[in-house]
Amino acid sequence: MENKKFLTSYDNFLDIGLINQIETYMAKAHRRPIWKTSHFWMECVRRATSPIAILELPLTFSTHIHERLKKTSAWKADQVNNSMYYLYSPGGYVAWHPDHTYEFASMIFLNKAWNLDWGGLHLYEDLNGLGIRAEVPTFNKCIINGGGIPHAVSALTPDAPFRRVIVTFGAKVSPKEEERRVQEFKKWRTKRNMDIKHIADSDIRKLAMDAMKGPFGDTSSYSV
Numbered sequence: 001m002e003n004k005k006f007l008t009s010y011d012n013f014l015d016i017g018l019i020n021q022i023e024t025y026m027a028k029a030h031r032r033p034i035w036k037t038s039h040f041w042m043e044c045v046r047r048a049t050s051p052i053a054i055l056e057l058p059l060t061f062s063t064h065i066h067e068r069l070k071k072t073s074a075w076k077a078d079q080v081n082n083s084m085y086y087l088y089s090p091g092g093y094v095a096w097h098p099d100h101t102y103e104f105a106s107m108i109f110l111n112k113a114w115n116l117d118w119g120g121l122h123l124y125e126d127l128n129g130l131g132i133r134a135e136v137p138t139f140n141k142c143i144i145n146g147g148g149i150p151h152a153v154s155a156l157t158p159d160a161p162f163r164r165v166i167v168t169f170g171a172k173v174s175p176k177e178e179e180r181r182v183q184e185f186k187k188w189r190t191k192r193n194m195d196i197k198h199i200a201d202s203d204i205r206k207l208a209m210d211a212m213k214g215p216f217g218d219t220s221s222y223s224v
Contacts, residue, residue, distance in 0.1 A: 004146075004147050005127055005145075005146070005147030005148060005149050006073070006074070006104075006127075006144075006145065006146050006147055006149075007124060007127060007143070007144070007145040007146075007149055008072065008073060008074065008143075008144050009135065009141060009142065009143045009144070010072065010141070010142045010144075011138075011140070011141055012140050013068060013108055013140055013141065013142035014064075014065070014068060014108060014140060014142075015064075016140070018061070018064055019110060019140065021061070022057065022061055022085065022110075022166070023110070025057070025058070025061070026055060026085055029055060034055065034056075035053050035054065035055050036053075036054040036055075036056075037051045037052060037053055037054060038051055038052040038054065038094075039051060042097075044095060044097070045094060045095050045097045046094075046095070047093075047095045049091065049092050049093050049094065049095075049155075050088075050089045050090065050091035050092040050156075051089070051092070052086055052087065052088050052089070052092050052094075053086070053087040053089075054084050054085070054086055054087075055084065055085040055087075056082050056083075056084050056085075057082060057083045057084060057085055057166070059082065061083065062082040062083040062168075065083045065108070065166065065168060066080055066083075066168070069106060069144075069168065072144060074103075074104045074106065074144040074146055074170065075170075080168065080169070080170055080171060081102075081168065081169045081170075082168075083166050083167065083168040084166070084167050084168070085164070085165075085166055086163075086164070086165045086166075086167050087162050087163070087164060088120060088153070088156055088162060088163035088164075088165070089156070089162060090156045090157060090158045090159070090160050091155060091156060091158070092120075092153075092155070092156050092163065093119075093120075093152070093153050093154060093155035093156065094152055094153040095152055096123075096150050096151070096152040096189075096194070097150070097151070097152070097185075098148040098149065098150055098151075098181050098182075098184075098185040098188075099145070099146075099148070099149075099151075099169070100148055100173075100178050100181035100182050100185065101169075101172055101173065101178055102146075102169040102170045102171065102172060102173065103146055103170035103171050103172075103173060104144055104145065104146030104169070104170040105144070105145060105146070105167065105168070105169050105170070106142055106143070106144045106166075106167070106168045106170075107122065107142065107143045107144075107165050107166070107167055108140070108141070108142045108165065108166040108167075108168075109137035109138055109139060109140070109141050109142075109164070109165055110139065110140070110164035110165065110166065111137060111139060111161065111163060111164050112139050113139070114136055114137050114138065114139075115160075116136065117157065117159075118156060118157050118159070118160035118161070118163075119154045119155050119156045119157045119160060120137055120153060120154060120155075120156045120160060120163045121134040121135065121136060121137070121153070121154045122134065122135040122137065122143055122151065122153060123151060123152045123153065123154055124145065124149055124150065124151040124152075125149060125150045125151070125188070127149070134154070137163060137165070146170065147181075148180075148181035148184060148185060150185060150188050
């Protein structure tokens with residue numbers, strides 16, 4: 001069943017006391033050399049985002065999060081990666097991608113309040129053919145998607161606070177399933193006119209090519 005797409009959400013997902021402990025740990029770790037960034041993500045995913053800071057959470061925290069995830073329909077195996085704390089700064093975003101490597105990805109939002117004018121929405125392709133949908137990063141809400149659903153995070157505005165999220169990836173899928181998802185996502189990009197070569201009008205195609213050239217070069221092609 002690893003090829004079945006799904007997206008579910010849960011309110012009040014984690015115990016507030018656990019969230020407070022994680023926030024305290026993050027605050028104490030902010031000057032320690034244990035953070036990673038989005039710099040080495042695939043170019044087609046990071047594009048020209050402001051760096052996203054990533055902190056792998058200790059096993060004590062990840063275990064509690066895994067135990068909570070086990071109570072959802074997304075959990076299929078015990079080979080789940082440690083949870084990670086993501087800090088999006090203003091200008092941060094994630095380009096469209098399917099998380100093709102994993103059974104699922106879960107996002108738990110930690111900001112106590114979120115203004116729609118700040119951007120930072122979780123975008124995804126609706127499973128019922130209703131187009132692009134968006135979820136507000138509401139405090140302690142968990143979104144779990146799997147099966148290769150195209151999704152993204154919209155850019156944070158200059159006046160936005162840091163967007164705080166706990167991300168957990170499920171077990172890895174088989175190489176055959178991973179390749180199937182990649183090919184499916186390429187077809188989706190063509191459908192959404194995201195690949196420049198499929199734009200028929202030459203003038204519009206040139207404008208699109210110019211727009212895709214950022215500090216990391218041409219990010220118009222999706223590859224793994």
